[in-house]
Amino acid sequence: MSTGLPPFLQVRGLARRFAEGAKPVFANVSFSLERGEFVCVIGHSGCGKTTILNILAGLDTATLGEVTMDGREVAGPSLDRGVVFQGHALMPWLSVRGNIAFGVRSRWPDWSRDKVNAHCQKYIDLVHLTGNETKKPSELSGGMKQRVGIARAFAIQPKMLLLDEPFGALDALTRGAIQEELVRICAETHQTVFMITHDVDEAILLADKILLMTNGPEARIAEVVVNTLPRERTRNDIHHHPHYYRIRNHLVDFLVHRSKLLQEGRAEEAANEDLPRVVRPGLEDGTVLGAGVTPLKQVR
Numbered sequence: 070m071s072t073g074l075p076p077f078l079q080v081r082g083l084a085r086r087f088a089e090g091a092k093p094v095f096a097n098v099s100f101s102l103e104r105g106e107f108v109c110v111i112g113h114s115g116c117g118k119t120t121i122l123n124i125l126a127g128l129d130t131a132t133l134g135e136v137t138m139d140g141r142e143v144a145g146p147s148l149d150r151g152v153v154f155q156g157h158a159l160m161p162w163l164s165v166r167g168n169i170a171f172g173v174r175s176r177w178p179d180w181s182r183d184k185v186n187a188h189c190q191k192y193i194d195l196v197h198l199t200g201n202e203t204k205k206p207s208e209l210s211g212g213m214k215q216r217v218g219i220a221r222a223f224a225i226q227p228k229m230l231l232l233d234e235p236f237g238a239l240d241a242l243t244r245g246a247i248q249e250e251l252v253r254i255c256a257e258t259h260q261t262v263f264m265i266t267h268d269v270d271e272a273i274l275l276a277d278k279i280l281l282m283t284n285g286p287e288a289r290i291a292e293v294v295v296n297t298l299p300r301e302r303t304r305n306d307i308h309h310h311p312h313y314y315r316i317r318n319h320l321v322d323f324l325v326h327r328s329k330l331l332q333e334g335r336a337e338e339a340a341n342e343d344l345p346r347v348v349r350p351g352l353e354d355g356t357v358l359g360a361g362v363t364p365l366k367q368v369r
């Protein structure tokens with residue numbers, strides 16, 4: 070239901086060009102997130118997903134367009150936004166606790182050592198790393214390192230969490246376990262999340278909305294798929310839901326066929342009305358998606 074307030078995160082008309090005279094990697098990218106929403110973005114390699122995430126993080130600057138979060142323009146990195154990279158990017162000389170404490174001390178410089186440690190412990194426990202506090206990254210498995218990355222991002226209590234394929238390098242079992250932890254932590258903390266993934270099942274498990282990007286150059290968001298599965302879902306039961314395969318087939322069909330057709334301007338051939346809730350942000354006329362998102366088609 071609309072509150073009449075601007076969305077928590079508003080992205081308008083974003084474009085990024087890396088060389089003078091070259092086509093932009095993506096153009097007219099517009100979307101919004103509400104507080105507490107979990108959004109995944111899916112698109113082929115090179116369409117600009119990481120670049121968009123970096124712009125949201127304040128680590129890169131758009132050639133055109135603007136990003137506002139909580140009413141303020143994003144103009145540089147901030148502890149209001151926590152980032153988890155695929156390669157976890159831990160500081161190898163610091164322990165598990167040290168890696169997490171680093172951001173916590175920056176966020177709350179006045180806190181005592183005991184308070185910092187107690188705060189870190191809460192997040193170490195949350196990601197089930199209790200007992201590993203003094204280990205260095207070299208002593209941890211890939212899954213444990215990724216848990217440290219997640220704990221570090223959550224511990225600064227960011228207004229928004231940005232996840233760049235955080236589970237891409239993990240084996241299927243570890244990935245599943247951490248995905249479920251992420252679902253649990255997000256439910257407990259009502260965290261707002263923007264996440265890149267190549268895995269459609271991961272997107273259906275985690276996301277409230279799935280942004281589908283066409284191929285680059287000049288990639289754009291062609292559809293916003295609203296996940297109609299109940300939010301209380303687990304990896305083990307999700308495929309029993311009657312909508313599961315409809316949503317999954319829609320996403321796979323987009324990646325296999327429609328993303329390319331849309332990039333070639335063949336929007337009519339790419340039309341697909343097989344889902345109950347799909348928003349097409351200004352597919353033909355380039356209308357900016359934002360506060361005025363309109364479901365152009367709702368098929369039941």
Ligand SMILES: Nc1ncnc2c1ncn2[C@@H]1O[C@H](COP(=O)(O)OP(=O)(O)OP(=O)(O)O)[C@@H](O)[C@H]1O
Pocket residue numbers: 087094112113114115116117118119120121
């Ligand atoms: N700093 C840069 N300088 C020049 N080109 C860049 C730079 N960063 C990204 N690019 C180019 O922009 C395009 C989009 O890159 P980006 O990493 O954002 O894509 P992606 O969708 O995240 O890809 P993947 O799924 O493979 O991670 C690529 O063609 C890449 O080579």
